[in-house]
Amino acid sequence: TPPGPPADPLIGHMRMIPEHDAHLFYHELSKKYGKIISLRVPRRTLIILNSAKAAVDLLEKRSSIYSDRPSSDVNTLMGFASSLVFFPYGENFRRHRRLLNQYFHQKKCVSYQGVQEREAHRLIHSLAASPEKFEDHLNRYSASIILNVAHGHQVQGEDDEYMKIAEDVEYAITHCAPPGSNLVDMFPFLKDMPSWMPGTFAAKQARLFRPAVDRMHDYPFEDAKRKLAAGTSVESLLSSELEKINREGENYMYSTEDVKGATAIVYTAGVDTTFCTLLIFMLAMVLYPEAQVKAQEELDRLTGGTRLPTFEDRNSLPYLENLVQETYRWHSSVPSGIPHRCMEDDIYEGMFIPKGSIVIANTHAMMRDEDVYREPDKFDPGRYDRGEPHPVSQFGFGRRICPGRHLADASVWIAIASILTAYSIEPITDNSGKPMLPSEEFESAITSRPKPFKCRITPRNKEQLTSHDSGLP
Numbered sequence: 491t492p493p494g495p496p497a498d499p500l501i502g503h504m505r506m507i508p509e510h511d512a513h514l515f516y517h518e519l520s521k522k523y524g525k526i527i528s529l530r531v532p533r534r535t536l537i538i539l540n541s542a543k544a545a546v547d548l549l550e551k552r553s554s555i556y557s558d559r560p561s562s563d564v565n566t567l568m569g570f571a572s573s574l575v576f577f578p579y580g581e582n583f584r585r586h587r588r589l590l591n592q593y594f595h596q597k598k599c600v601s602y603q604g605v606q607e608r609e610a611h612r613l614i615h616s617l618a619a620s621p622e623k624f625e626d627h628l629n630r631y632s633a634s635i636i637l638n639v640a641h642g643h644q645v646q647g648e649d650d651e652y653m654k655i656a657e658d659v660e661y662a663i664t665h666c667a668p669p670g671s672n673l674v675d676m677f678p679f680l681k682d683m684p685s686w687m688p689g690t691f692a693a694k695q696a697r698l699f700r701p702a703v704d705r706m707h708d709y710p711f712e713d714a715k716r717k718l719a720a721g722t723s724v725e726s727l728l729s730s731e732l733e734k735i736n737r738e739g740e741n742y743m744y745s746t747e748d749v750k751g752a753t754a755i756v757y758t759a760g761v762d763t764t765f766c767t768l769l770i771f772m773l774a775m776v777l778y779p780e781a782q783v784k785a786q787e788e789l790d791r792l793t794g795g796t797r798l799p800t801f802e803d804r805n806s807l808p809y810l811e812n813l814v815q816e817t818y819r820w821h822s823s824v825p826s827g828i829p830h831r832c833m834e835d836d837i838y839e840g841m842f843i844p845k846g847s848i849v850i851a852n853t854h855a856m857m858r859d860e861d862v863y864r865e866p867d868k869f870d871p872g873r874y875d876r877g878e879p880h881p882v883s884q885f886g887f888g889r890r891i892c893p894g895r896h897l898a899d900a901s902v903w904i905a906i907a908s909i910l911t912a913y914s915i916e917p918i919t920d921n922s923g924k925p926m927l928p929s930e931e932f933e934s935a936i937t938s939r940p941k942p943f944k945c946r947i948t949p950r951n952k953e954q955l956t957s958h959d960s961g962l963p
């Protein structure tokens with residue numbers, strides 16, 4: 491098996507693996523033991539891939555045996571039993587991938603650009619009204635796009651029911667134990683033990699969060715049914731699937747459970763990831779003003795500073811493209827990916843990978859690989875003009891690659907292009923006018939975001955972009 495640090499007897503490396511920021515720990519190990527390392531925990535071997543080449547060689551080129559997921563009783567307890575993200579490789583996986591691909595393949599996503607441009611305008615207006623609440627606005631932007639295309643719901647005001655449900659689920663996800671590598675997943679008998687038993691924490695949390703996750707599955711479905719009956723529904727994944735169920739009944743290949751699971755996972759997997767990516771962008775802009783100014787100059791040359799950009803402008807903005815790619819690379823919003831599972835014994839570069847191994851594509855290490863990127867910790871969009879490659883791992887690999895990547899990338903691009911056209915993002919200053927730079931620190935569970943920070947968001951003398959009333963609610 492691949493090399494790794496010395497292990498404890500019986501429990502292997504269990505005590506070493508941190509519950510948070512595991513990507514940093516794996517990255518450090520890779521500097522000592524090599525790009526491919528292995529760790530042992532009871533009942534499982536973990537193989538960590540710290541180079542893009544190894545991930546492509548295994549998860550893509552040998553995807554027929556590397557596309558399974560580790561089982562997690564905790565996810566089932568939490569209510570994610572019909573969720574593509576956690577399905578083992580098999581019939582359900584294939585059916586749900588097909589369902590999502592229908593709605594999120596590259597060409598289909600062009601039809602969502604109108605929604606994305608409209609939401610980007612709305613974002614620019616909200617930032618003008620209350621720049622200090624930029625986190626809320628970016629969260630709402632990310633949620634609104636998904637809720638529009640998947641649920642047919644337009645977010646209304648501060649206390650929108652969908653947003654409340656989502657907030658609860660987001661809390662659950664950022665506070666639950668890591669799937670597949672917590673004590674309950676390693677010792678499944680613990681899930682049936684009383685909650686005062688040591689080691690049962692993950693199961694206790696999962697039960698606590700279950701009602702929020704259930705509500706996220708049920709509420710949108712019932713709401714869509716009501717709207718369909720009242721003739722007020724807007725075209726979306728949910729309304730189209732509901733119509734097919736109504737029309738074809740039992741004969742239809744997807745059940746109510748399937749459709750509930752698919753819409754809920756699109757929300758769970760799609761909102762927080764997009765939101766975190768945009769927060770990472772904001773932090774990069776505060777810390778790297780040079781890159782920001784260069785992108786703004788390019789945008790101004792194209793738009794004359796009199797309009798917000800549209801998707802038609804994308805190919806004419808090479809520096810901005812590099813800045814978006816650098817946002818993905820500099821700090822990944824899913825820094826250690828989602829674990830795959832190897833289904834057969836395998837050998838790679840002379841190393842044995844046993845059947846059943848959990849295979850982690852450590853995106854963070856790939857993005858900061860010193861063999862590929864010079865000064866990898868620096869945010870520098872110019873690196874791509876010097877021949878360094880755009881990152882490849884932000885959306886995962888092979889048959890498990892993120893099915894929402896085209897939608898996500900477009901949401902990220904139009905938000906960044908619009909914000910840089912309308913605003914300058916700068917550090918706040920102290921009493922003497924000295925800039926107070928935020929720290930380059932992140933908090934990570936499955937997703938990763940900068941620790942809360944403040945910044946100044948000022949309009950770039952283009953009143954018409956930020957203040958005109960476009961009639962948006």
Ligand code: HEM
Nearest residue numbers: 574575756759760763764824828885886887890892894898
């Ligand atoms: C910037 C935003 C996003 C990032 C960085 C991201 C990243 C990822 C990553 C790294 C994976 C794991 C891939 C693997 O296992 O190799 C994944 C899976 C997934 N993503 Fe995304 N994602 C984003 C947005 C979205 C959106 C918008 C949707 C829905 C429309 C979505 C739906 C999913 C689903 C359903 C899976 C599970 C796929 C499977 O298990 O087969 N994601 N994503």
